[in-house]
Amino acid sequence: MPIELKVPPVGESITEVQIGEWLKAEGDLVKRDEIVVKIETDKVTVDLPAPVAGRLGPIRVKQGQAAAVGDVIGSIDETAVGDAPVAAARPAAPAPTPAPAPEPKREASAAPSATPSEPPRGRDVRDTIPPQGFARVMPSARRALKERGLRAEDVEPTGPGGRVLKEDVMRAEEPVAKKVEVKPAPTESERPEDVVPMSPFRRRIAERLVQSQQTAALLTTFNEVDMSGVLALRKEYQEAFQKKYGMKLGFMSFFVKAAIDGLKLVPAVNGEIRGTDIVYKNYYDIGVAVGGGKGLAVPVIRSADRLSFAEVEQTINDFGKRAKDNKLELHELQGGTFTISNGGVYGSLMSTPIVNPPQSGILGLHAMQDRPVAVNGQVVVRPMMYIALTYDHRLIDGREAVTFLKRIKHCVEEPARMLLEV
Numbered sequence: 056m057p058i059e060l061k062v063p064p065v066g067e068s069i070t071e072v073q074i075g076e077w078l079k080a081e082g083d084l085v086k087r088d089e090i091v092v093k094i095e096t097d098k099v100t101v102d103l104p105a106p107v108a109g110r111l112g113p114i115r116v117k118q119g120q121a122a123a124v125g126d127v128i129g130s131i132d133e134t135a136v137g138d139a140p141v142a143a144a145r146p147a148a149p150a151p152t153p154a155p156a157p158e159p160k161r162e163a164s165a166a167p168s169a170t171p172s173e174p175p176r177g178r179d180v181r182d183t184i185p186p187q188g189f190a191r192v193m194p195s196a197r198r199a200l201k202e203r204g205l206r207a208e209d210v211e212p213t214g215p216g217g218r219v220l221k222e223d224v225m226r227a228e229e230p231v232a233k234k235v236e237v238k239p240a241p242t243e244s245e246r247p248e249d250v251v252p253m254s255p256f257r258r259r260i261a262e263r264l265v266q267s268q269q270t271a272a273l274l275t276t277f278n279e280v281d282m283s284g285v286l287a288l289r290k291e292y293q294e295a296f297q298k299k300y301g302m303k304l305g306f307m308s309f310f311v312k313a314a315i316d317g318l319k320l321v322p323a324v325n326g327e328i329r330g331t332d333i334v335y336k337n338y339y340d341i342g343v344a345v346g347g348g349k350g351l352a353v354p355v356i357r358s359a360d361r362l363s364f365a366e367v368e369q370t371i372n373d374f375g376k377r378a379k380d381n382k383l384e385l386h387e388l389q390g391g392t393f394t395i396s397n398g399g400v401y402g403s404l405m406s407t408p409i410v411n412p413p414q415s416g417i418l419g420l421h422a423m424q425d426r427p428v429a430v431n432g433q434v435v436v437r438p439m440m441y442i443a444l445t446y447d448h449r450l451i452d453g454r455e456a457v458t459f460l461k462r463i464k465h466c467v468e469e470p471a472r473m474l475l476e477v
Contacts, residue, residue: 057130058107062094062122065101066385071123072096073255074116083111085131092128097259098388100381109133119252192219199224257350267412272448275407278460280467282423282438285309288470300365306420307343308367310395312473313466314418315339315360318393321459323451324416324444325392333450342391342411343371346400347378353411354383355391399423405441415450418463419443 062072075093079085085105094101109131116128192200192207196219200207203224210227212219253261267273289304296304318325318339326335339360342353354374359367377383396408399422408419419442426439444460466473 057112057132058109059127060091060103060106060129060131062124062126062128063101063103064124065094065096066098069096069098069124071121071255072101073252074118074120074122074128075100076118077114079111081111081114084135085109085111091131095254095256096385097255098385099383100256105131107131107133110135191217193221195221196224260350263411264409267410270412271410271415273410273445274448274453274456275443275445276453276456276460277405277441277443278457278464280440280442280464281428282306282440282467284468284470286438296365300369302368302372304364305368305371307371307395307397308364309467309470310418310420310463311341311343311356311359311367311371312364313463314341314393314395316466316473316476317459317462320462321451321455323455324446324459326450327392327413327415328447328450329413336392338392340390340392342394342414343374344394344396345371345375345378347381347383352378352383352388353391353394354378354387355389393417395420399440405443407443408445410445410447415447416456416459417445419445 065072073095075095077092079089079091085091085108087106087108088104090102091105091111092103094103112130112132114129116122116126122128191214193214196210199205199221200210200219205224205227207219210219210223213223214220285306289306293304322335323333325339326333328334338358341356341359343356344351344353346352356362356367356370362370374383374387391411391414393414394408394411394417396417397420398406398408399420403421404424405421406419408417410417421441421443423438423440425436427434428437428439429435430437442460442463444456444463446456
């Protein structure tokens with residue numbers, strides 16, 4: 056009896072999934088625990104392994120279609136192990152066609168036999184035209200070709216016997232626009248489109264972004280940061296850091312620590328509105344937006360205030376690697392009290408990030424550029440970065456938002472402040 060393949064439970068409150076890529080086709084032999092199909096949710100992608108070894112039967116739910124948890128999407132016939140491949144899944148190769156008998160060789164001097172059904176043709180002037188590469192060029196045409204940097208092969212001959220005339224050269228030099236064929240506009244059938252179902256992950260992102268815009272009073276304030284201090288610190292300790300931890304010291308750990316410092320100074324940015332109450336959170340779970348295989352994901356660094364710079368970098372590095380392989384786990388994407396998004400890695404100079412509800416704030420980082428700035432009355436060139444804070448104005452006032460962003464600026468420009476907590 057075939058063993059059913061069912062959609063497994065994939066997380067709390069998730070009742071519907073979307074079938075992803077089938078890694079095996081109907082009729083394929085599969086091994087026990089070999090991945091057969093991918094199950095997509097609004098958070099993560101789950102691999103469904105084969106419960107037994109056997110041959111994959113009919114696929115009931117195709118890629119891109121929806122299914123509920125517990126639905127049967129296929130089956131495996133464990134009694135078919137070692138059987139011949141299914142004819143429908145693996146059509147037999149056609150029998151080889153015998154090679155035709157070789158034609159007898161003709162003598163080089165033998166004249167080809169005339170075709171009885173083809174009447175003899177009269178001699179035509181075109182029969183005397185030599186191949187273009189051997190066209191005869193009249194003296195006046197030769198001079199015209201030289202003056203215009205053309206070759207005889209670029210000109211269509213119209214003279215007797217395939218000769219290139221001066222008029223032919225002049226005609227070849229006419230504006231290209233006169234020779235361009237005007238094509239009619241393409242019809243609707245000639246405009247190809249690919250229509251694919253939106254993945255649960257993408258649908259969830261869309262829902263959250265629209266929810267944020269509709270339920271919160273969002274406002275964005277900006278500032279800029281001189282990155283000279285961080286660059287100098289990284290340059291001084293990069294080699295030692297990489298030798299000890301096996302990875303480079305990036306920029307994100309500085310902003311995570313600076314954000315925590317700012318959240319302690321302005322608790323409202325770390326809070327949320329819950330009904331008619333304001334909840335001030337005394338812990339710091341920082342979401343960090345990373346680019347994944349299916350789009351933007353925001354895994355959460357739990358209790359980031361208790362981690363060192365190195366531990367923050369290691370956590371972010373691990374998130375980034377697993378996000379590209381769609382290996383982030385569901386619990387790592389849930390919760391969070393504040394989010395940091397770094398559009399600068401894609402070259403963004405300035406943007407207004409959108410708050411991830413029910414959070415009340417998000418910090419946006421941007422590309423670092425050398426710009427002239429005034430320092431102590433002198434114009435100098437410094438590596439500058441624009442930073443943005445989008446916040447829920449229902450909970451956070453403009454003064455608090457500006458205070459928070461200035462604290463980020465001061466901490467990053469003078470990293471020692473975060474160590475001394477001043």
